[in-house]
Amino acid sequence: MTRITRTLLTAAVSAVLLTTSAAAVSAAPLPEVGRYVALGDSYTSGPLIPAQRWDPLGCGRSTNNYPSFVARALDPAKFTDISCGGAKTANMVSPQQVQFGGVNPAQFSALRENTDLVTLGIGGNDSDVFATLVGTCPGLRASDPHGNPCQRKYSPDGVDTMKAAVARTGDDVVTVLRGVHQRSPHAKVLVVGYPRIAPPSGYCPDVLPFADGDYAWLNSVEEALNAALARAVTTDGGSVYVDTYTPSLGHDACARGGAAWINGQYTNLFAALNYHPFRNGMEGIANVVLKHLK
Template identity: 65%
Template sequence: MRVTRLLTAVASAATLLTATAAAAAAEPGFHHYVALGDSYTSGPFIPAQRFDPLGCGRSTANYPSVVSGALHPGEFTDVSCAGAETGTMTQPQKVPFNGTNSPQLDALRADTDLVTLGIGGNDFGVFGQLISTCPGLRAGDPTGNPCEEHFTSDGVNTLETAIGDLRPRVETVLAGIHQRSPDARVLVVGYPRIAPETGSCPDVLPFADGDYGWLNRVEQDLNQALESAAATGGAEFVDTFGPSLGHDACARGSAWINGQDQNIFVAAAYHPVKAGMAGIGAVVLKALR
Protein backbone atom coordinates (compact mmCIF):
# COMPACT_ATOMS: atom_id res chain seq x y z
CA MET A 1 0.00 0.00 0.00
CA ARG A 2 2.82 2.39 0.93
CA VAL A 3 4.61 1.59 -2.34
CA THR A 4 1.43 2.29 -4.29
CA ARG A 5 0.94 5.63 -2.54
CA LEU A 6 4.60 6.51 -3.15
CA LEU A 7 4.36 5.67 -6.85
CA THR A 8 1.15 7.70 -7.12
CA ALA A 9 2.80 10.70 -5.47
CA VAL A 10 5.83 10.43 -7.75
CA ALA A 11 3.58 10.21 -10.82
CA SER A 12 1.57 13.24 -9.68
CA ALA A 13 4.73 15.24 -9.09
CA ALA A 14 6.05 14.29 -12.51
CA THR A 15 2.77 15.34 -14.13
CA LEU A 16 2.88 18.67 -12.31
CA LEU A 17 6.48 19.30 -13.34
CA THR A 18 5.65 18.45 -16.96
CA ALA A 19 2.66 20.82 -16.96
CA THR A 20 4.74 23.57 -15.36
CA ALA A 21 7.51 23.11 -17.88
CA ALA A 22 4.98 23.20 -20.74
CA ALA A 23 3.45 26.39 -19.38
CA ALA A 24 6.87 27.97 -19.01
CA ALA A 25 7.74 27.00 -22.57
CA ALA A 26 4.49 28.59 -23.80
CA GLU A 27 5.30 31.88 -22.02
CA PRO A 28 8.13 33.69 -23.80
CA GLY A 29 10.51 35.34 -21.36
CA PHE A 30 11.41 38.98 -22.03
CA HIS A 31 13.95 41.21 -20.34
CA HIS A 32 12.67 44.66 -21.31
CA TYR A 33 9.29 45.37 -22.93
CA VAL A 34 8.64 48.83 -24.40
CA ALA A 35 5.18 49.95 -25.56
CA LEU A 36 4.99 52.73 -28.15
CA GLY A 37 1.87 54.25 -29.64
CA ASP A 38 -1.02 56.70 -29.73
CA SER A 39 -4.31 56.91 -27.81
CA TYR A 40 -5.50 53.51 -29.05
CA THR A 41 -2.51 52.19 -27.13
CA SER A 42 -2.43 54.57 -24.15
CA GLY A 43 -6.14 54.34 -23.26
CA PRO A 44 -7.34 57.86 -22.30
CA PHE A 45 -9.86 57.99 -19.41
CA ILE A 46 -9.70 54.23 -18.76
CA PRO A 47 -9.13 53.88 -15.00
CA ALA A 48 -6.62 54.23 -13.57
CA GLN A 49 -4.78 57.01 -15.38
CA ARG A 50 -1.08 57.62 -14.94
CA PHE A 51 0.43 61.07 -14.39
CA ASP A 52 3.71 60.80 -16.29
CA PRO A 53 2.40 62.99 -17.93
CA LEU A 54 -1.35 63.13 -17.33
CA GLY A 55 -1.99 64.60 -20.77
CA CYS A 56 -0.95 61.37 -22.50
CA GLY A 57 -4.04 59.57 -21.22
CA ARG A 58 -1.96 56.54 -20.31
CA SER A 59 -3.97 53.89 -18.48
CA THR A 60 -2.75 51.17 -16.15
CA ALA A 61 -5.35 48.94 -17.85
CA ASN A 62 -4.30 49.52 -21.48
CA TYR A 63 -3.30 46.59 -23.67
CA PRO A 64 0.46 46.98 -23.02
CA SER A 65 -0.30 46.65 -19.29
CA VAL A 66 -2.41 43.57 -20.02
CA VAL A 67 0.45 42.05 -22.01
CA SER A 68 3.02 42.95 -19.36
CA GLY A 69 0.82 41.52 -16.61
CA ALA A 70 0.66 38.19 -18.41
CA LEU A 71 4.31 37.98 -19.50
CA HIS A 72 6.01 39.42 -16.38
CA PRO A 73 9.00 40.89 -18.25
CA GLY A 74 12.03 41.96 -16.25
CA GLU A 75 11.16 45.60 -17.02
CA PHE A 76 8.13 47.25 -18.60
CA THR A 77 8.20 50.76 -20.07
CA ASP A 78 5.02 52.30 -21.52
CA VAL A 79 5.55 55.64 -23.28
CA SER A 80 2.41 55.60 -25.45
CA CYS A 81 0.62 58.93 -25.64
CA ALA A 82 -2.70 60.24 -26.95
CA GLY A 83 -2.22 62.30 -30.09
CA ALA A 84 1.07 60.65 -31.01
CA GLU A 85 2.09 60.46 -34.66
CA THR A 86 5.00 58.77 -36.37
CA GLY A 87 6.91 62.04 -35.97
CA THR A 88 6.62 62.00 -32.19
CA MET A 89 8.52 58.75 -32.09
CA THR A 90 11.67 60.84 -32.48
CA GLN A 91 10.47 64.29 -31.35
CA PRO A 92 9.03 65.58 -28.04
CA GLN A 93 5.24 65.78 -27.92
CA LYS A 94 3.42 68.60 -26.16
CA VAL A 95 0.35 67.35 -24.31
CA PRO A 96 -2.46 69.02 -22.30
CA PHE A 97 -1.82 70.42 -18.80
CA ASN A 98 1.57 71.83 -19.85
CA GLY A 99 3.13 68.42 -20.12
CA THR A 100 5.64 66.95 -22.54
CA ASN A 101 6.10 63.35 -23.60
CA SER A 102 9.70 62.64 -24.54
CA PRO A 103 10.45 61.15 -27.97
CA GLN A 104 9.05 57.66 -27.61
CA LEU A 105 12.01 55.89 -29.19
CA ASP A 106 14.19 57.29 -26.39
CA ALA A 107 12.71 54.57 -24.17
CA LEU A 108 14.44 51.88 -26.24
CA ARG A 109 17.72 50.33 -25.14
CA ALA A 110 20.18 47.89 -26.59
CA ASP A 111 18.79 45.20 -24.28
CA THR A 112 15.13 45.86 -25.14
CA ASP A 113 13.81 42.58 -26.50
CA LEU A 114 10.07 43.22 -26.98
CA VAL A 115 8.43 46.26 -28.59
CA THR A 116 4.79 46.85 -29.48
CA LEU A 117 3.93 49.76 -31.77
CA GLY A 118 0.43 51.14 -32.36
CA ILE A 119 0.67 54.21 -34.57
CA GLY A 120 -0.60 55.79 -37.79
CA GLY A 121 -4.19 56.86 -37.14
CA ASN A 122 -3.20 60.44 -36.29
CA ASP A 123 -0.87 60.94 -39.24
CA PHE A 124 -2.44 63.21 -41.86
CA GLY A 125 -5.31 63.71 -39.42
CA VAL A 126 -7.07 60.54 -40.58
CA PHE A 127 -8.99 59.66 -37.40
CA GLY A 128 -9.40 63.28 -36.35
CA GLN A 129 -11.04 64.21 -39.66
CA LEU A 130 -13.40 61.25 -39.51
CA ILE A 131 -14.57 61.99 -36.00
CA SER A 132 -14.88 65.75 -36.44
CA THR A 133 -16.59 65.67 -39.84
CA CYS A 134 -18.76 62.58 -40.32
CA PRO A 135 -21.23 62.92 -37.40
CA GLY A 136 -22.15 66.45 -38.48
CA LEU A 137 -23.06 65.28 -41.98
CA ARG A 138 -25.55 62.59 -40.96
CA ALA A 139 -28.52 64.92 -40.45
CA GLY A 140 -28.44 66.12 -44.07
CA ASP A 141 -28.44 62.58 -45.54
CA PRO A 142 -29.03 59.97 -42.81
CA THR A 143 -29.38 56.99 -45.15
CA GLY A 144 -26.72 58.05 -47.65
CA ASN A 145 -22.94 58.31 -47.57
CA PRO A 146 -22.26 62.05 -47.15
CA CYS A 147 -18.93 61.58 -45.38
CA GLU A 148 -17.53 59.41 -48.16
CA GLU A 149 -18.70 62.03 -50.66
CA HIS A 150 -17.14 64.80 -48.56
CA PHE A 151 -13.71 63.16 -48.69
CA THR A 152 -13.94 62.26 -52.38
CA SER A 153 -12.55 64.73 -54.90
CA ASP A 154 -12.57 64.02 -58.65
CA GLY A 155 -13.26 60.39 -57.87
CA VAL A 156 -10.30 60.13 -55.49
CA ASN A 157 -10.74 59.41 -51.78
CA THR A 158 -8.41 61.88 -50.09
CA LEU A 159 -8.18 59.84 -46.88
CA GLU A 160 -7.17 56.73 -48.81
CA THR A 161 -4.50 58.79 -50.55
CA ALA A 162 -3.20 59.99 -47.19
CA ILE A 163 -3.15 56.44 -45.85
CA GLY A 164 -1.13 55.40 -48.88
CA ASP A 165 1.56 57.85 -47.78
CA LEU A 166 1.67 56.37 -44.27
CA ARG A 167 3.65 53.23 -45.04
CA PRO A 168 7.10 54.86 -45.51
CA ARG A 169 6.62 56.81 -42.28
CA VAL A 170 5.99 53.61 -40.32
CA GLU A 171 8.92 51.91 -42.05
CA THR A 172 11.14 54.77 -40.86
CA VAL A 173 9.91 54.28 -37.30
CA LEU A 174 10.61 50.55 -37.51
CA ALA A 175 14.13 51.23 -38.79
CA GLY A 176 14.68 53.48 -35.77
CA ILE A 177 13.47 50.75 -33.43
CA HIS A 178 15.80 48.16 -34.92
CA GLN A 179 18.71 50.57 -34.78
CA ARG A 180 18.22 51.18 -31.07
CA SER A 181 17.15 47.65 -30.12
CA PRO A 182 18.61 45.28 -32.72
CA ASP A 183 17.57 42.10 -30.92
CA ALA A 184 13.99 43.13 -30.16
CA ARG A 185 10.92 41.29 -31.33
CA VAL A 186 8.75 44.05 -32.79
CA LEU A 187 4.99 43.84 -33.17
CA VAL A 188 2.95 46.43 -35.08
CA VAL A 189 -0.53 46.36 -33.55
CA GLY A 190 -3.38 47.29 -35.89
CA TYR A 191 -6.59 49.17 -35.11
CA PRO A 192 -9.80 47.39 -34.02
CA ARG A 193 -13.04 48.01 -35.89
CA ILE A 194 -15.22 50.94 -34.89
CA ALA A 195 -18.28 50.24 -37.05
CA PRO A 196 -20.24 46.98 -37.34
CA GLU A 197 -20.01 44.81 -40.44
CA THR A 198 -23.73 45.36 -41.04
CA GLY A 199 -26.41 47.56 -39.49
CA SER A 200 -26.08 50.86 -37.69
CA CYS A 201 -26.55 52.51 -34.30
CA PRO A 202 -26.75 56.28 -34.85
CA ASP A 203 -27.34 56.97 -31.16
CA VAL A 204 -23.89 55.51 -30.43
CA LEU A 205 -22.04 55.97 -33.73
CA PRO A 206 -23.68 58.95 -35.46
CA PHE A 207 -22.46 58.33 -38.99
CA ALA A 208 -24.88 58.18 -41.92
CA ASP A 209 -26.00 54.61 -42.61
CA GLY A 210 -24.18 54.45 -45.93
CA ASP A 211 -20.91 55.61 -44.37
CA TYR A 212 -20.56 52.61 -42.04
CA GLY A 213 -19.19 50.38 -44.78
CA TRP A 214 -16.91 53.17 -45.98
CA LEU A 215 -15.57 53.68 -42.44
CA ASN A 216 -14.72 49.98 -42.33
CA ARG A 217 -12.88 50.27 -45.65
CA VAL A 218 -10.87 53.24 -44.41
CA GLU A 219 -9.83 51.25 -41.34
CA GLN A 220 -8.97 48.24 -43.48
CA ASP A 221 -6.82 50.42 -45.73
CA LEU A 222 -5.08 51.83 -42.66
CA ASN A 223 -4.40 48.37 -41.28
CA GLN A 224 -3.19 47.17 -44.68
CA ALA A 225 -0.67 50.01 -44.77
CA LEU A 226 0.56 49.01 -41.32
CA GLU A 227 0.77 45.34 -42.29
CA SER A 228 2.77 46.19 -45.42
CA ALA A 229 5.13 48.40 -43.41
CA ALA A 230 5.64 45.62 -40.88
CA ALA A 231 6.41 43.10 -43.62
CA THR A 232 9.11 45.27 -45.17
CA GLY A 233 10.31 46.75 -41.87
CA GLY A 234 11.27 43.55 -40.09
CA ALA A 235 8.28 43.42 -37.75
CA GLU A 236 5.21 41.29 -37.15
CA PHE A 237 1.72 42.63 -37.77
CA VAL A 238 -1.00 41.90 -35.22
CA ASP A 239 -4.47 42.11 -36.73
CA THR A 240 -7.08 43.36 -34.27
CA PHE A 241 -9.68 44.35 -36.89
CA GLY A 242 -10.67 40.74 -37.60
CA PRO A 243 -10.76 39.59 -33.96
CA SER A 244 -12.87 42.63 -33.02
CA LEU A 245 -15.76 41.51 -35.22
CA GLY A 246 -18.86 41.71 -33.03
CA HIS A 247 -17.10 44.06 -30.62
CA ASP A 248 -17.63 47.32 -32.53
CA ALA A 249 -19.12 50.46 -30.98
CA CYS A 250 -22.64 49.22 -31.75
CA ALA A 251 -22.14 45.98 -29.79
CA ARG A 252 -23.33 47.56 -26.54
CA GLY A 253 -22.28 45.26 -23.69
CA SER A 254 -19.78 43.43 -25.91
CA ALA A 255 -18.20 46.57 -27.38
CA TRP A 256 -14.46 47.08 -27.37
CA ILE A 257 -14.92 50.66 -28.59
CA ASN A 258 -16.71 53.58 -26.96
CA GLY A 259 -19.24 55.53 -29.02
CA GLN A 260 -19.74 59.27 -29.34
CA ASP A 261 -20.28 59.96 -25.63
CA GLN A 262 -17.06 60.89 -23.89
CA ASN A 263 -16.92 59.46 -20.38
CA ILE A 264 -13.99 60.52 -18.23
CA PHE A 265 -14.55 57.49 -16.00
CA VAL A 266 -14.74 54.94 -18.84
CA ALA A 267 -13.01 55.94 -22.09
CA ALA A 268 -12.58 58.75 -24.57
CA ALA A 269 -15.14 59.01 -27.38
CA TYR A 270 -14.50 56.61 -30.26
CA HIS A 271 -11.69 54.91 -28.32
CA PRO A 272 -11.19 51.50 -26.72
CA VAL A 273 -12.85 50.80 -23.38
CA LYS A 274 -11.26 48.61 -20.71
CA ALA A 275 -12.83 45.45 -22.16
CA GLY A 276 -11.45 46.43 -25.54
CA MET A 277 -7.95 46.79 -24.14
CA ALA A 278 -8.29 43.37 -22.55
CA GLY A 279 -9.42 41.93 -25.88
CA ILE A 280 -6.58 43.56 -27.81
CA GLY A 281 -4.14 42.41 -25.15
CA ALA A 282 -5.34 38.83 -25.59
CA VAL A 283 -4.83 39.09 -29.36
CA VAL A 284 -1.27 40.39 -28.87
CA LEU A 285 -0.50 37.63 -26.37
CA LYS A 286 -1.78 35.01 -28.80
CA ALA A 287 0.56 36.38 -31.46
CA LEU A 288 3.49 36.25 -29.05
CA ARG A 289 2.81 32.67 -28.04
Protein backbone atom coordinates in the same frame (compact mmCIF):
# COMPACT_ATOMS: atom_id res chain seq x y z
CA MET B 1 -10.25 -4.31 -41.36
CA THR B 2 -13.40 -3.12 -43.12
CA ARG B 3 -13.63 0.24 -44.91
CA ILE B 4 -16.07 1.52 -42.27
CA THR B 5 -13.72 0.48 -39.45
CA ARG B 6 -10.76 2.17 -41.16
CA THR B 7 -12.84 5.35 -41.63
CA LEU B 8 -13.88 5.43 -37.97
CA LEU B 9 -10.30 4.80 -36.83
CA THR B 10 -8.96 7.56 -39.08
CA ALA B 11 -11.58 9.99 -37.75
CA ALA B 12 -10.74 9.08 -34.16
CA VAL B 13 -7.01 9.54 -34.71
CA SER B 14 -7.64 12.91 -36.44
CA ALA B 15 -9.79 14.06 -33.53
CA VAL B 16 -7.05 13.13 -31.05
CA LEU B 17 -4.42 14.97 -33.09
CA LEU B 18 -6.57 18.08 -33.40
CA THR B 19 -7.34 18.06 -29.66
CA THR B 20 -3.67 17.57 -28.83
CA SER B 21 -2.69 20.38 -31.21
CA ALA B 22 -5.23 22.80 -29.72
CA ALA B 23 -4.11 21.92 -26.20
CA ALA B 24 -0.49 22.46 -27.17
CA VAL B 25 -1.28 25.92 -28.55
CA SER B 26 -3.25 26.96 -25.47
CA ALA B 27 -0.54 25.60 -23.18
CA ALA B 28 2.34 27.11 -25.15
CA PRO B 29 4.54 29.09 -22.77
CA LEU B 30 5.04 32.82 -23.10
CA PRO B 31 8.58 33.94 -23.86
CA GLU B 32 10.85 35.26 -21.16
CA VAL B 33 11.16 39.02 -21.62
CA GLY B 34 13.72 41.17 -19.86
CA ARG B 35 12.76 44.61 -21.18
CA TYR B 36 9.44 45.49 -22.82
CA VAL B 37 8.73 48.92 -24.36
CA ALA B 38 5.27 50.04 -25.58
CA LEU B 39 5.10 52.79 -28.22
CA GLY B 40 1.91 54.24 -29.64
CA ASP B 41 -1.01 56.64 -29.73
CA SER B 42 -4.31 56.80 -27.79
CA TYR B 43 -5.43 53.36 -28.96
CA THR B 44 -2.40 52.14 -27.03
CA SER B 45 -2.39 54.58 -24.10
CA GLY B 46 -6.10 54.22 -23.19
CA PRO B 47 -7.39 57.71 -22.28
CA LEU B 48 -9.83 57.79 -19.32
CA ILE B 49 -9.58 54.06 -18.65
CA PRO B 50 -9.01 53.89 -14.87
CA ALA B 51 -6.51 54.35 -13.42
CA GLN B 52 -4.79 57.12 -15.35
CA ARG B 53 -1.09 57.87 -14.97
CA TRP B 54 0.28 61.36 -14.44
CA ASP B 55 3.54 61.18 -16.36
CA PRO B 56 2.22 63.28 -18.09
CA LEU B 57 -1.54 63.32 -17.48
CA GLY B 58 -2.19 64.75 -20.95
CA CYS B 59 -1.13 61.49 -22.62
CA GLY B 60 -4.16 59.65 -21.27
CA ARG B 61 -1.99 56.69 -20.34
CA SER B 62 -3.85 54.01 -18.41
CA THR B 63 -2.56 51.36 -16.04
CA ASN B 64 -5.11 49.08 -17.74
CA ASN B 65 -4.22 49.56 -21.41
CA TYR B 66 -3.18 46.60 -23.54
CA PRO B 67 0.57 47.03 -22.91
CA SER B 68 -0.12 46.85 -19.17
CA PHE B 69 -2.10 43.62 -19.55
CA VAL B 70 0.66 42.17 -21.75
CA ALA B 71 3.29 43.19 -19.19
CA ARG B 72 1.36 41.51 -16.37
CA ALA B 73 1.26 38.28 -18.33
CA LEU B 74 4.95 38.42 -19.29
CA ASP B 75 6.28 39.83 -16.02
CA PRO B 76 9.35 41.45 -17.62
CA ALA B 77 12.20 42.76 -15.50
CA LYS B 78 11.56 46.22 -16.97
CA PHE B 79 8.36 47.59 -18.54
CA THR B 80 8.23 51.06 -20.09
CA ASP B 81 4.99 52.44 -21.54
CA ILE B 82 5.70 55.72 -23.31
CA SER B 83 2.57 55.73 -25.51
CA CYS B 84 0.63 58.98 -25.70
CA GLY B 85 -2.76 60.08 -26.99
CA GLY B 86 -2.49 62.12 -30.17
CA ALA B 87 0.93 60.72 -31.07
CA LYS B 88 1.98 60.59 -34.71
CA THR B 89 4.83 58.72 -36.33
CA ALA B 90 6.90 61.92 -36.03
CA ASN B 91 6.63 61.69 -32.23
CA MET B 92 8.82 58.64 -32.22
CA VAL B 93 11.78 60.99 -32.65
CA SER B 94 10.28 64.33 -31.52
CA PRO B 95 8.79 65.34 -28.15
CA GLN B 96 5.02 65.79 -28.04
CA GLN B 97 3.25 68.72 -26.44
CA VAL B 98 0.14 67.47 -24.63
CA GLN B 99 -2.79 68.94 -22.73
CA PHE B 100 -2.32 70.58 -19.33
CA GLY B 101 1.10 71.85 -20.36
CA GLY B 102 2.90 68.53 -20.31
CA VAL B 103 5.48 67.12 -22.69
CA ASN B 104 5.90 63.48 -23.61
CA PRO B 105 9.49 62.72 -24.61
CA ALA B 106 10.32 61.34 -28.04
CA GLN B 107 9.05 57.79 -27.73
CA PHE B 108 12.26 56.29 -29.07
CA SER B 109 13.95 57.61 -25.92
CA ALA B 110 12.56 54.54 -24.12
CA LEU B 111 14.36 52.09 -26.42
CA ARG B 112 17.61 50.45 -25.35
CA GLU B 113 20.05 48.11 -27.05
CA ASN B 114 18.95 45.31 -24.70
CA THR B 115 15.21 45.81 -25.19
CA ASP B 116 13.63 42.39 -25.86
CA LEU B 117 10.09 43.29 -26.93
CA VAL B 118 8.53 46.35 -28.58
CA THR B 119 4.84 46.83 -29.36
CA LEU B 120 3.95 49.68 -31.70
CA GLY B 121 0.45 51.04 -32.32
CA ILE B 122 0.69 54.13 -34.52
CA GLY B 123 -0.60 55.69 -37.73
CA GLY B 124 -4.20 56.73 -37.09
CA ASN B 125 -3.26 60.32 -36.26
CA ASP B 126 -0.96 60.91 -39.22
CA SER B 127 -2.55 63.37 -41.66
CA ASP B 128 -5.21 63.83 -38.94
CA VAL B 129 -7.19 60.94 -40.43
CA PHE B 130 -8.80 59.76 -37.18
CA ALA B 131 -9.59 63.28 -35.94
CA THR B 132 -11.12 64.17 -39.29
CA LEU B 133 -13.37 61.13 -39.38
CA VAL B 134 -14.79 61.45 -35.87
CA GLY B 135 -14.72 65.24 -35.86
CA THR B 136 -16.45 65.85 -39.19
CA CYS B 137 -18.53 62.86 -40.26
CA PRO B 138 -21.11 62.92 -37.42
CA GLY B 139 -21.95 66.53 -38.21
CA LEU B 140 -22.78 65.61 -41.82
CA ARG B 141 -25.35 62.91 -41.01
CA ALA B 142 -28.26 65.36 -40.78
CA SER B 143 -27.69 66.53 -44.36
CA ASP B 144 -28.14 63.03 -45.79
CA PRO B 145 -28.85 60.47 -43.04
CA HIS B 146 -29.18 57.50 -45.40
CA GLY B 147 -26.44 58.51 -47.82
CA ASN B 148 -22.67 58.90 -47.61
CA PRO B 149 -22.02 62.65 -47.19
CA CYS B 150 -18.65 62.22 -45.47
CA GLN B 151 -17.30 59.92 -48.15
CA ARG B 152 -18.40 62.40 -50.81
CA LYS B 153 -16.77 65.28 -48.94
CA TYR B 154 -13.41 63.53 -48.82
CA SER B 155 -13.57 62.04 -52.31
CA PRO B 156 -13.48 65.06 -54.64
CA ASP B 157 -13.28 64.08 -58.29
CA GLY B 158 -13.56 60.45 -57.23
CA VAL B 159 -10.22 60.44 -55.36
CA ASP B 160 -10.50 59.17 -51.79
CA THR B 161 -8.18 61.53 -49.89
CA MET B 162 -8.44 59.58 -46.63
CA LYS B 163 -7.24 56.34 -48.22
CA ALA B 164 -4.48 58.20 -50.02
CA ALA B 165 -3.37 59.62 -46.68
CA VAL B 166 -3.22 56.26 -44.92
CA ALA B 167 -1.21 54.82 -47.80
CA ARG B 168 1.43 57.51 -47.14
CA THR B 169 1.28 56.64 -43.44
CA GLY B 170 2.47 53.15 -44.29
CA ASP B 171 5.70 54.60 -45.69
CA ASP B 172 6.23 56.55 -42.46
CA VAL B 173 5.72 53.40 -40.39
CA VAL B 174 8.46 51.67 -42.40
CA THR B 175 10.79 54.49 -41.32
CA VAL B 176 9.65 54.07 -37.71
CA LEU B 177 10.39 50.34 -37.79
CA ARG B 178 13.87 50.96 -39.12
CA GLY B 179 14.44 53.34 -36.23
CA VAL B 180 13.28 50.72 -33.74
CA HIS B 181 15.67 48.11 -35.15
CA GLN B 182 18.57 50.55 -35.08
CA ARG B 183 18.03 51.30 -31.39
CA SER B 184 16.94 47.83 -30.25
CA PRO B 185 18.50 45.40 -32.74
CA HIS B 186 17.59 42.24 -30.81
CA ALA B 187 14.00 43.12 -29.96
CA LYS B 188 10.94 41.27 -31.21
CA VAL B 189 8.78 44.02 -32.74
CA LEU B 190 4.99 43.75 -32.99
CA VAL B 191 2.99 46.29 -34.99
CA VAL B 192 -0.50 46.27 -33.48
CA GLY B 193 -3.33 47.19 -35.84
CA TYR B 194 -6.54 49.03 -35.01
CA PRO B 195 -9.70 47.22 -33.83
CA ARG B 196 -13.03 47.56 -35.60
CA ILE B 197 -15.04 50.70 -34.80
CA ALA B 198 -18.17 50.17 -36.94
CA PRO B 199 -20.12 46.95 -37.59
CA PRO B 200 -19.93 45.25 -41.01
CA SER B 201 -23.69 45.70 -41.38
CA GLY B 202 -26.46 47.54 -39.56
CA TYR B 203 -26.42 50.95 -37.89
CA CYS B 204 -26.54 52.45 -34.40
CA PRO B 205 -26.80 56.23 -34.91
CA ASP B 206 -27.37 56.78 -31.19
CA VAL B 207 -23.85 55.41 -30.62
CA LEU B 208 -22.10 56.06 -33.94
CA PRO B 209 -23.84 59.11 -35.47
CA PHE B 210 -22.53 58.60 -39.00
CA ALA B 211 -24.79 58.59 -42.05
CA ASP B 212 -25.86 55.06 -42.97
CA GLY B 213 -23.79 55.00 -46.15
CA ASP B 214 -20.70 56.23 -44.35
CA TYR B 215 -20.52 53.13 -42.13
CA ALA B 216 -19.17 51.03 -44.98
CA TRP B 217 -16.79 53.81 -45.97
CA LEU B 218 -15.52 54.18 -42.38
CA ASN B 219 -14.80 50.46 -42.38
CA SER B 220 -13.00 50.70 -45.72
CA VAL B 221 -10.77 53.54 -44.48
CA GLU B 222 -9.88 51.59 -41.35
CA GLU B 223 -9.20 48.49 -43.43
CA ALA B 224 -6.95 50.58 -45.68
CA LEU B 225 -5.05 51.87 -42.64
CA ASN B 226 -4.53 48.37 -41.27
CA ALA B 227 -3.49 47.15 -44.72
CA ALA B 228 -0.92 49.95 -44.89
CA LEU B 229 0.48 48.84 -41.53
CA ALA B 230 0.64 45.23 -42.70
CA ARG B 231 2.46 46.27 -45.89
CA ALA B 232 4.91 48.29 -43.79
CA VAL B 233 5.69 45.16 -41.79
CA THR B 234 6.24 43.18 -45.00
CA THR B 235 8.53 45.87 -46.38
CA ASP B 236 10.43 46.03 -43.09
CA GLY B 237 10.96 42.30 -42.98
CA GLY B 238 11.97 42.26 -39.33
CA SER B 239 8.69 42.74 -37.49
CA VAL B 240 5.28 41.10 -37.06
CA TYR B 241 1.82 42.51 -37.80
CA VAL B 242 -0.87 41.85 -35.19
CA ASP B 243 -4.35 41.95 -36.71
CA THR B 244 -6.90 43.18 -34.15
CA TYR B 245 -9.54 44.15 -36.74
CA THR B 246 -10.57 40.57 -37.49
CA PRO B 247 -10.71 39.39 -33.84
CA SER B 248 -12.78 42.45 -32.90
CA LEU B 249 -15.69 41.36 -35.11
CA GLY B 250 -18.79 41.56 -32.91
CA HIS B 251 -17.02 43.96 -30.54
CA ASP B 252 -17.52 47.19 -32.50
CA ALA B 253 -19.03 50.29 -30.91
CA CYS B 254 -22.56 49.13 -31.84
CA ALA B 255 -22.23 45.86 -29.92
CA ARG B 256 -24.66 45.49 -27.04
CA GLY B 257 -24.55 43.90 -23.63
CA GLY B 258 -21.05 44.98 -22.72
CA ALA B 259 -19.54 43.28 -25.78
CA ALA B 260 -18.25 46.54 -27.30
CA TRP B 261 -14.51 47.05 -27.20
CA ILE B 262 -14.89 50.62 -28.48
CA ASN B 263 -16.80 53.55 -26.97
CA GLY B 264 -19.25 55.52 -29.09
CA GLN B 265 -19.86 59.24 -29.39
CA TYR B 266 -20.22 60.03 -25.68
CA THR B 267 -17.16 60.32 -23.49
CA ASN B 268 -17.39 58.43 -20.21
CA LEU B 269 -15.05 60.08 -17.72
CA PHE B 270 -14.77 56.84 -15.78
CA ALA B 271 -14.45 54.40 -18.67
CA ALA B 272 -13.19 55.74 -22.02
CA LEU B 273 -12.81 58.75 -24.27
CA ASN B 274 -15.33 58.88 -27.10
CA TYR B 275 -14.47 56.63 -30.05
CA HIS B 276 -11.72 54.94 -28.03
CA PRO B 277 -11.26 51.51 -26.42
CA PHE B 278 -12.82 50.47 -23.12
CA ARG B 279 -10.86 48.43 -20.61
CA ASN B 280 -12.39 45.18 -21.95
CA GLY B 281 -11.27 46.25 -25.43
CA MET B 282 -7.73 46.63 -24.15
CA GLU B 283 -7.96 43.18 -22.57
CA GLY B 284 -9.16 41.77 -25.89
CA ILE B 285 -6.28 43.38 -27.79
CA ALA B 286 -3.80 42.16 -25.17
CA ASN B 287 -5.03 38.59 -25.62
CA VAL B 288 -4.48 38.85 -29.38
CA VAL B 289 -0.94 40.17 -28.78
CA LEU B 290 -0.17 37.38 -26.31
CA LYS B 291 -1.32 34.74 -28.82
CA HIS B 292 1.23 36.11 -31.27
CA LEU B 293 3.92 35.89 -28.62
CA LYS B 294 3.07 32.24 -27.96
